[in-house]
Amino acid sequence: MIGTILVLGTAGSGKTSLVKAYGDHLRSVGVSHMLVNFDPAVSTLPYNPDLDVRDFVSISRILEREALGPNGAIIAAVDLAATHLSEISKSILDEDPDYVIVDTPGQLEIFAFRSAGPMVVNEISHGQKVSLFLLDPTLAQEPADLASLLLLSTSSTLRLGLNTLNILSKADILREEERDKLLGYFEEPEALGAELRRSKGMARELAAQLLDVVFLTGGVPSPLLVSAAEYQGLEELHGEIQRQFLGGEVEDAGRERE
Numbered sequence: 583m584i585g586t587i588l589v590l591g592t593a594g595s596g597k598t599s600l601v602k603a604y605g606d607h608l609r610s611v612g613v614s615h616m617l618v619n620f621d622p623a624v625s626t627l628p629y630n631p632d633l634d635v636r637d638f639v640s641i642s643r644i645l646e647r648e649a650l651g652p653n654g655a656i657i658a659a660v661d662l663a664a665t666h667l668s669e670i671s672k673s674i675l676d677e678d679p680d681y682v683i684v685d686t687p688g689q690l691e692i693f694a695f696r697s698a699g700p701m702v703v704n705e706i707s708h709g710q711k712v713s714l715f716l717l718d719p720t721l722a723q724e725p726a727d728l729a730s731l732l733l734l735s736t737s738s739t740l741r742l743g744l745n746t747l748n749i750l751s752k753a754d755i756l757r758e759e760e761r762d763k764l765l766g767y768f769e770e771p772e773a774l775g776a777e778l779r780r781s782k783g784m785a786r787e788l789a790a791q792l793l794d795v796v797f798l799t800g801g802v803p804s805p806l807l808v809s810a811a812e813y814q815g816l817e818e819l820h821g822e823i824q825r826q827f828l829g830g831e832v833e834d835a836g837r838e839r840e
């Protein structure tokens with residue numbers, strides 16, 4: 583086992599699509615892996631999960647039996663799924679793939695900010711660990727929106743205690759000038775802070791100051807551009823994950839599936 587990759591991001595940021603595309607990529611280059619669906623509320627998946635929490639937890643049964651609304655039912659389902667981690671962990675260890683990719687529930691906070699997230703990190707994430715935080719370009723057009731997403735990514739890093747790679751998902755929908763503008767903010771974070779400060783309101787000043795801290799402390803590298811729809815950036819993504827896991831040695835990180 584080389585490591586576990588947790589795919590995080592706001593609802594609809596492209597987590598499930600990326601798990602499919604990345605899984606297809608790993609299969610095409612012969613790297614052994616398992617895909618784990620940890621979203622009990624998803625109805626259909628574009629990939630065949632090797633492990634699926636829906637085998638342990640039924641959201642429709644929870645909705646039927648408990649007096650909960652849809653959000654309450656999803657929370658209950660994710661919390662319940664977390665009680666099956668030892669079975670999931672055993673299956674992963676039995677199979678012993680090089681990489682395990684975990685698709686997380688639609689809404690980030692239900693996973694990262696409740697107990698399930700840290701439990702998944704501690705109980706089923708074997709080997710090295712990294713999280714991918716998907717920045718949805720449809721939510722990152724304005725400086726304040728990008729700032730909020732970066733803070734959310736940082737806050738997930740804090741919460742789960744994992745190294746995080748920021749990924750700009752759905753890269754295919756960005757026009758060239760939009761992409762350059764977004765990437766420009768990472769090359770010159772001062773420009774992002776300056777734009778935030780130019781706009782009025784206390785929240786903007788707060789965001790600008792928080793961003794200064796985020797950029798100053800860890801430094802935020804430019805995000806990797808990935809398109810699951812067009813299978814772009816997957817080789818680069820895998821290379822970056824290998825670098826994270828193997829400390830810069832990217833040769834022979836994946837073993838051929840026997």
Ligand SMILES: Nc1nc2c(ncn2[C@@H]2O[C@H](COP(=O)(O)OP(=O)(O)O)[C@@H](O)[C@H]2O)c(=O)[nH]1
Pocket residue numbers: 591592593594595596597598599600688751752753754755808809810811812
């Ligand atoms: N254009 C484009 N759309 C995408 C891409 N990845 C995901 N989507 C769309 O974004 C929506 C949400 O994707 P999904 O993978 O379900 O997001 P999740 O909620 O984070 O798991 C779906 O309509 C996808 O078709 C991409 O790379 N390009």
Ligand SMILES: [Mg+2]
Pocket residue numbers: 597598599621624685686687688
């Ligand atoms: Mg999903």
